[in-house]
Amino acid sequence: METITSNAQDLERAIRTIITAIGENPDREGIVETPARITRMFKEIFRGYDESQKPKITTFTNEAHSSDMICDSGDFYSMCEHHMLPFFGQYHFAYIPSPTGKILGISKVARVVGYCAARLQLQERLGHDIVDMLSEALDGEALGFAIVLKGRHMCKTMRGVKNNGPMCTTYFTGKFKEDAQLRNEFLLLMNNQ
Numbered sequence: 716m717e718t719i720t721s722n723a724q725d726l727e728r729a730i731r732t733i734i735t736a737i738g739e740n741p742d743r744e745g746i747v748e749t750p751a752r753i754t755r756m757f758k759e760i761f762r763g764y765d766e767s768q769k770p771k772i773t774t775f776t777n778e779a780h781s782s783d784m785i786c787d788s789g790d791f792y793s794m795c796e797h798h799m800l801p802f803f804g805q806y807h808f809a810y811i812p813s814p815t816g817k818i819l820g821i822s823k824v825a826r827v828v829g830y831c832a833a834r835l836q837l838q839e840r841l842g843h844d845i846v847d848m849l850s851e852a853l854d855g856e857a858l859g860f861a862i863v864l865k866g867r868h869m870c871k872t873m874r875g876v877k878n879n880g881p882m883c884t885t886y887f888t889g890k891f892k893e894d895a896q897l898r899n900e901f902l903l904l905m906n907n908q
């Protein structure tokens with residue numbers, strides 16, 4: 716498989732081509748290191764293509780045999796696949812563990828969000844990717860997942876319609892899909908954060 720590490724020279728050349736094509740001088744002092752700098756940055760912001768950087772998801776036995784909702788919130792930063800411009804904002808995540816199964820090490824949710832976001836993405840797909848990876852870590856036994864993403868898209872803000880409102884996407888599975896009361900409880904908690 717091709718990786719940024721094995722293709723670093725091709726990538727640097729391509730960025731130099733872009734700099735030239737937009738009318739800049741790629742040899743200008745302030746810019747001459749930019750292709751190498753972007754190549755290094757891409758290794759980080761597109762690490763989601765590198766299986767070796769996939770986060771290890773710590774899980775624990777659900778010793779309390781709880782089937783109550785567990786929530787986590789935080790930031791995400793990604794790149795839209797249509798314009799290769801950033802989109803970023805807040806995620807709100809919740810799941811219901813299986814009372815006889817496992818629970819997630821909660822800091823791992825943020826790691827999975829970061830990894831799944833480090834690709835060319837659609838906000839709609841990002842929510843699915845995050846839930847799929849966390850569900851797999853719980854052996855598919857969790858009783859339901861909920862995720863809400865609120866993102867600001869630079870392709871909407873700095874070009875085209877030039878409007879700054881956030882885009883909101885949701886994804887609910889299992890109990891969150893079936894039980895409107897549970898879903899409302901989650902949405903209420905989320906809005907108070």
Ligand SMILES: [Zn+2]
Nearest residue numbers: 795797798870
């Ligand atoms: Zn876009």
